[in-house]
Amino acid sequence: AQSVTQPDIHITVSEGASLELRCNYSYGATPYLFWYVQSPGQGLQLLLKYFSGDTLVQGIKGFEAEFKRSQSSFNLRKPSVHWSDAAEYFCAVGVFFGNEKLTFGTGTRLTIIP
């Protein structure tokens, strides 16, 4: 079965600094990979997704993620964070066929300091 690990429970970054959130997955083939963001008290919003092709994926709000097969990773990056980026970030994996569900990581809480 597939699994997702987000090693960092909580990250604090200064406003304007760069950001990288880590995500590692476990699956026998190339999975579908997603990053979602959840603001306090709200549902999840899709930031970006990877299915195939270019391993550098651009998303909304200035985020990007890079799929690295050799490292089984799909890390999320942003060159300069804004106070409004403070939220919980979830990485998720879906299998290619047969299993209709996503498996979410446990999330990384991002705090932005002035």
Add this chain to the structure above:
Amino acid sequence: DAMVIQNPRYQVTQFGKPVTLSCSQTLNHNVMYWYQQKSSQAPKLLFHYYDKDFNNEADTPDNFQSRRPNTSFCFLDIRSPGLGDAAMYLCATSSGTVSNQPQHFGDGTRLSIL
């Protein structure tokens, strides 16, 4: 704007008193999902509908039931809520069951048990 709407945003019920949460969508998506998310945890899939076909996760308690009377609406019924059922309940939709179709989430209903 097309969206996923959950009502109410906050629900308080008594221990053992049945409660129903509702979800509606204007996306005309075939698939509707219900997730349970406890504090600082990843969303956990309870079940999903593909059209009228119901798919229950193996570890979803029998206390949780769902109804989908039409494409637009889906309900989560908790027959006898226990203290451990206090959580955020998220509804999501997608246009297909193959996992490359992104899921669109509502803002959730936060359920408290007295």
